[in-house]
Amino acid sequence: MATAVETLDKLERRITISFPISEVQSEVEKRLKVRARTAKAPGFRPGKVPMKMVAAQYGYQVETEVLNDKVGQAFSVAANENKLRVAGYPKIEPKNAEGAVEGSLTFDATFEIYPEFVVGDLSAAEVEQVKTEVSDAEIDKTIDILRKQRVHFHTKGEQGAHGDGGEPVAQDGDRATLDFVGKIDGVEFAGGKADDFAFVLGEGRMLPEFEAATLGLKSGESKTFPLAFPEDYHGKDVAGKTAEFTITLKKLEWAHLPEVDAEFAKSLGVEDGDLAKMRADIKENLEREVNGRVKAKTKDSVMDALVKAVEFDVPKALVEQDGQRLAEMTRQDMAQRGMNVKDVPFPPELFTAQAERRVRLGLILAELVKANNLQATAEQIKAQVEDFAQSYEDPQQVVKYYYSDRNRLAEVEALVLEENVVNYVLGKSKVTDKVLPFDELMGNNAQ
Template identity: 60%
Template sequence: MSVTIENLGNLDRKITISFPKADTAQARTARLQKLSKTVKMAGFRPGKVPMKMVEAQYGMQVDFEAQFDHATNLFYDIVKKQELKIAGQPSLEPKSDMTADPVVYDAKFEVFPEVKMGDLSKAEITRYATEVNDAEIDKTLEVLRKQRVHFHTRGEESAHGNGGANTAAQTGDQVTVDFVGKIDGVEFAGGKAENFTFVLGEGRMLPEFETASLGLKAGESKVFPLAFPADYQGKEVAGKTADFTVTMKKVEWPHLPEVNDEFAKSLGVAEGVAKMREEVRTNLTREVKRRTQTLLKSQVMESLTKICELDVPKGLAAQEQERLIANARQDLAARGIPNAKDAPIPAELFTAQAEQRVKLGLILNELVKQQKLEAKPEQIKAEIEEQSSSYEDPKEVMRWYYSDPKRLADVEALVLENNVVAYVSSLAKVTEKAVSFEELSQVQ
């Protein structure tokens, strides 16, 4: 056997492997004998076909399989002896006829690149800080109140009153209307409805429609012009002006539950308002921690890809591209798109993303190896304990994590990333910035 290794570029390599044809003789015979036991030919029972006939029909196929497998085994032996770090799958091609002796194969492959880490002290990162105060808790409770709103007819007495003396539709009211629209005196598709319900001020209807409905009492009507935007989803009316008649059928005012012990119970907190506020504070604090860590991690990862230099293996990028396309198809299927598995998805849409993900993965691997940032068992346990703490039965959730190696691997990957973030942050130029809870949710 002879071996030649060629450097075809920064990462591309080629190994030319040559071996005597006799090296595959034993494997060839074994394959033919195995085939002879199952092959079917007219006039012969299975297993009784003469070996010469089996060889005549399948000899070329068996030659190729035996030679290819032997070349593959030799390739990986060479890789091991030469301590080559292969990125992706190699491509083996015969360079000689199958009848030739010796047999010659070319194996083309890529090696992992050298990662130049760069100066991490040049990374510029913003660490956000948010205080969870009483005002933030009040805002959250207000959102929870609005989620539990119910409506009463204006002017009619109920357990919560009659909504006041003014029975006209107001912002926040739920109204039920009949309407009909006409363009040049002719009704159009989708321009008519009966007993249509919406809440004024939520922006569900076009502004002209909401304005016309405001101030109407049950039984009153109003005629008004409505100009459809040029980009309106209904193409047949987009850019046109219609005359609408809206008739108010019912006006209902919103009643929000009071923040009291009964409201706390409706949220599953039997201990009352104080305990409810405590739990809201805990949840908001957990959300702040998650959000600030996510923002910090995003900045660290972006900094690493900018500061570190390496060549991206084309094979790994192609594999990642295929994985992203598969994920896109799964997403389409989850949305109920018909024939999602056959939907045309241009691969180039994911080229840059795939290369970036591969690059970041290689940088992280190198950084973890250099700085020994692997996730430790006690770190994994602490992360699982924290994630489990928000559930009713934390111990059961912990058992759920530890019962599945894949779940554990996901947590290990998360801890490893956190270790990288902590290490890079300790070297980078970090700016502390205090923001409100609302501002934190809007930071990109």
Template identity: 50%
Template sequence: MQVQLETLGALERRLNITLPMADIDAQVAQRLQRVARTAKVQGFRPGKAPLKIVEQNYGAQVREDVLGEEVQKSFAKAIQEQKIDIAGYPRFEPFDNQTATGESFTFSAVFEVYPEVTVGDLSGQEIAKATCDVTEAEIDKTIDILRKQRTRFNHAERAAQAGDRVTIDFKGTIDGEAFAGGSADNYSFVLGEGQMLPEFETGVTGMSEGETKDVPLNFPEDYHGKDVAGKQAVFAITLKNVAEPQLPEVDADFAKNLGVADGDVAKMRDEISKNVTREAKRRLQARVKEGVMQALLDVTPIELPKSLIDMEIGRLMQQAREDMMQRGYGAQMKDMPLPRELFEEQAKRRVSLGLILAEVVEKHSLSATPEQVKAFITEQAESYENPQEVIDWYYASPERLDGPASVVLEDNVVAFVLSQAKVNEQAVPFEELMGNN
């Protein structure tokens, strides 16, 4: 086997490989003999046809199979000998004016190699590290949110006000003509939550059950309904029901509703505190991780293999289709073409970070240790009713540990980068932290 390596570009290579035909012919002859033992040829019993006739019937396919296998084997051997790290998949092509006859067969494989990755100086990078204290006040706010999520509405014999759930009939017209989407019966919404346009809600506020009135409304120029955007409408509104909110008391029933079997309110607060603290920690980590990844990208210019970008775009497109199918858009999304440019920048970022992280992990020995993985799984399991069952599930199958190990590895990279860069701690309000997800 003769091998010649050509450089076509920064990352593109061509490997020219020449194989002696004598070896290929010998393999073809051996395989034809094996085929002849069971070959079914018209006019002969199975396995009794002359070798020459078997060759006439099966020779072309056997030669094609042998050549395909030899191409793969010789290419794998050549890249191993040349110590080439291939990115993506090679493209095989025969040389011009060459066929699998004569004394040799030459083919070429065109492919890309992985780039050399040199992580730049991180000491000049400034990374914001958000901090947030979870105090009793934050626990109270969380309990208030949980109470609002369990609000009950009771019929009220009074005019509608902010916070009430109202049920109305309405019919909108523009220049006296009804328009699509402008009418509904028994439509319910909560006043003050921004479900309707402000002028509409203002018109309903103060109405009493059974009352009907006309409410003028100007649709904004940027309204999502293009047919009515910028136009003035009049809505005939009839108020059919007013229901006032009633929040549950923070008592034993409320605690039981949140999963505390004995209704102990103190225990409920402790569980909420643990969950909120855990979620705040997760969001803080996500913020600093994003800053770390951006710092690594900023100091590490890198030439990206097109093949890896194409593969990542394909993965992202498939994920997008599966996500839309899960959201109920139907099986037609399976083969729907999606614009590649929508995913290109995200694909480039992911490929870049994959290459950079691999270099950082290898150079600084940051792989996840079994002890770290166990600690991570144990912490995650604490949020479940039976933590040991969760831990046992992970350790029941080795591949289930890949996810936690990947998270721990990234955490190790984050810790390393923070130790090298300039870290600026920034306090973040609890509401802002919990609202950004």
């Protein structure tokens, strides 16, 4: 039996559930008899253990199971009868003696319900739709990067098939191999000594003073110089201190970048070495990457607009659950990166704002999909999978990979559904086109 639903707050409700003690006792006895068929005890054959011993061993556990089942069933029936959309899990507490019914077990179930809301007129919602062009300049930059990835080095000053690299002195772009030793107050320190250490000048791998001292040296030459470690240097033992380094340049090589020719095109997978086809392939790959990033930025703008346009109270239970998920995901991510987070606390409260936004957007998207039939179709899912597959060497294998696992396919379905929502909102809202430079979109401003 359940009482009428009490409203405690905007979304918080309470139902009082009660059922006769005799029902619980009867069910407990029934389950104990089932247990008795296989129960074991010293001195007794299986199934021949006296009921008193079975009750003593399993009684508390079985009674707890029965109570949980009874309360769960009663709550479910009450929620269905009252057409309640329960958010999260109810908090079940025994009713105090004053409110209890004689001969019955009585519990209060306190819970939250999903908010009732509609996504109204979106014509005033402002959305930025990002656009980025892939020009010949971006293709040229990409080719330069690909050339640098295929660089090979030759001893500087020695004549070879590609030349001698110019004067045999260390310059930016050269690869220097050297021995070095560093001392602080005349004493060598851990990590301050190495033999045959190689690095490319100008890449910023070494501290500026170290690179500056190497520039201009010839093979076999040595140099001693002071080096001040920054206060925030990762090596805490030397951070903020000044060391004296002695370096000896043992080998100097110049960087030879491959020519942009048929052989270069073949190394990128263009079988006939056609340079025009190579540029077309590079452009296609860049446009695919740009398209993905542009969609992501536009989607973010749409989601921001929806959060501003639709107001309602969010169930705290759902926010707490999502906060816990985010905390655990963060812990796992950091552990996978090799960080020791075993004893590091991850309070879900740190993720409350993010969790609330995620829950709010999830509810808004669900309402939009339901109200406007924006579900992902089988054709859309297939097209999305095939689009993913195009960037791989064996597209058909990628397609099989997704269709062989329902969970993977569900992830694709969720992406398509979001895209349907984005397209719907773009068609209903106030859209402003924002042209974003290629480097800014790709995060290459520093280059």
